[in-house]
Amino acid sequence: MDKFDAELNKLGISLTSRQKEQFDRYYELLAEWNKVMNLTGITDYDEVNLKHFTDSLTIVRLKDMTEISTLIDIGTGAGFPGIPIKIVYPHIKTVLLDSLNKRLKFLNTVIDELGLESVETLHGRAEDHARDMRYREKFDLCVSRAVANLSTLSEYCLPFVKKNGTFVSYKSGDSDEEIMHAEKAVDILGGKIIKIDKFTLPDTDMGRSLVQIEKVRNTPGKYPRKAGVPGKEPL
Numbered sequence: 001m002d003k004f005d006a007e008l009n010k011l012g013i014s015l016t017s018r019q020k021e022q023f024d025r026y027y028e029l030l031a032e033w034n035k036v037m038n039l040t041g042i043t044d045y046d047e048v049n050l051k052h053f054t055d056s057l058t059i060v061r062l063k064d065m066t067e068i069s070t071l072i073d074i075g076t077g078a079g080f081p082g083i084p085i086k087i088v089y090p091h092i093k094t095v096l097l098d099s100l101n102k103r104l105k106f107l108n109t110v111i112d113e114l115g116l117e118s119v120e121t122l123h124g125r126a127e128d129h130a131r132d133m134r135y136r137e138k139f140d141l142c143v144s145r146a147v148a149n150l151s152t153l154s155e156y157c158l159p160f161v162k163k164n165g166t167f168v169s170y171k172s173g174d175s176d177e178e179i180m181h182a183e184k185a186v187d188i189l190g191g192k193i194i195k196i197d198k199f200t201l202p203d204t205d206m207g208r209s210l211v212q213i214e215k216v217r218n219t220p221g222k223y224p225r226k227a228g229v230p231g232k233e234p235l
Contacts, residue, residue, distance in 0.1 A: 004049040007202055011060050013088055022087045022114045023053060029113060030078060033106050039078040050201060055208065056081030057088060059143065059168055061197050062212050065089045070139045072097060072160050074126050074153075075146030079107050081170065082143065086116055095139075097122040097129060127227040130159035137162045137218060145170040150182035150211065151234035155224045158189040161215040167191065173198060173207015185235035190217035 001020055008015060015023070027048050033039055042051050059065065059081065069092065073082030076096040086094045096107055096119065104121045111119050122129060129135050142157045142165070150169055157167045171178070179196060186193055195212040224230055 001049075003046060004053065007050065007054045008057065010202075011054075011057060013057060013060065015088070019087055022116075023049070023084075025113055026053075026079075026083065026087070026110055029106070029110050033109075037102055037106070039103070039106065050204070051206070052078075052080050053084045055170070055201060056084035056145070058170075058199070058208065058210060059085065061199070062168060062195065062210055063141065063166065065092070068092050068140045071095070071141045071143065072135070072139045074142060074144040074157050074160070075099075075148075076107070077103060077145070079110060080145050083107070083110060083114075083116070083119075085143070086119060087114065090117070093118045095120045095122055095135070097124070097126060099123070099125055125227045126156035126160075127224040127230065130156070130224050135160055137215075140165045142167045143170070144168075148231065149234060150175070150178050151185035152230045154182060154186050154189055154191060154213065155230040155235060158186070158191050158213070158215060159219045159224055161191075163190075163215050163218055165215045167213040167215065169211040169213070171209040171211055173200070173209055175209050175211075179209070179211055186213055188220070188235055189223055190215055190219045192216050 031043055042048055071092050072095040074097050076082050076098050082096045101123050104123050107121050139160050142160045161167050191213040194214050197210040200207055
C-alpha cells in the first residue's frame with residue numbers, strides 16, 4: 001500500500017484510511033472471484049494496484065474530478081476505471097455498464113462490501129442503453145478501458161455524454177494511427193479530440209494514452225446504430 005500511496009501522491013491523490021481499506025478489500029474480492037471467473041490476468045497485489053487501480057486514476061491528469069457529478073463507465077469489466085474513481089471521488093453518481101451479467105454480480109458484491117453509494121450497475125449493450133432517454137446525453141463524463149478501436153468506442157460512448165461533457169478513452173501508448181483514423185467518426189458523433197496525454201506507467205514499460213474527446217454538439221439521433229453494427233462497420 002505504501003508504493004500505491006506514493007504513486008497516487010504523484011497524481012495529487014491522497015487516500016484516507018477508509019479509502020485504503022476499500023482498495024484492499026476490492027483487491028481481495030478481485031483475487032477471490034478471479035479463481036472461478038476470468039476477471040483479470042493480473043493478480044499480484046502490487047501489479048493490481050499499479051496496472052488497474054493507479055491506471056484507472058490517471059484520468060486526473062486530464063480532468064478535475066471534483067467538478068464531475070455524473071459518470072458512466074462503458075464495458076467496465078471488473079470495474080475499471082469506474083470503481084477506483086468512485087472510491088476516491090465518492091460524490092460522483094456512477095453507472096457501470098457491462099454486457100456480461102456474471103461480471104455485474106461481482107461488481108454488485110464489490111459495491112456492497114465497500115459500502116459505495118450512488119452506483120448503478122447496468123446490464124446490456126451500449127448501443128441499446130444509449131437510446132434510452134434516462135441515459136442518453138445525461139453524463140458529464142464517460143470513461144472506457146474497453147478493447148475496441150476508437151471509432152467503434154466513440155459510437156458506443158459519445159451518445160451518453162451531455163453537450164460540453166467529456167469522453168476519455170484509455171488506450172495503449174502506440175495508438176496514434178487508430179486515433180487519427182477515428183477523427184471522422186468522432187466528428188460525426190458530435191465530438192472533438194482535444195488532447196492525447198501520453199505517459200508510461202511507473203516501474204513498467206507500459207505506454208498509455210488518454211484520449212480526451214469533448215462533446216461539442218448533440219449526437220445525431222440515428223447513432224448509435226443497432227447492436228453489433230459499430231463493431232463490424234466503424235464509421
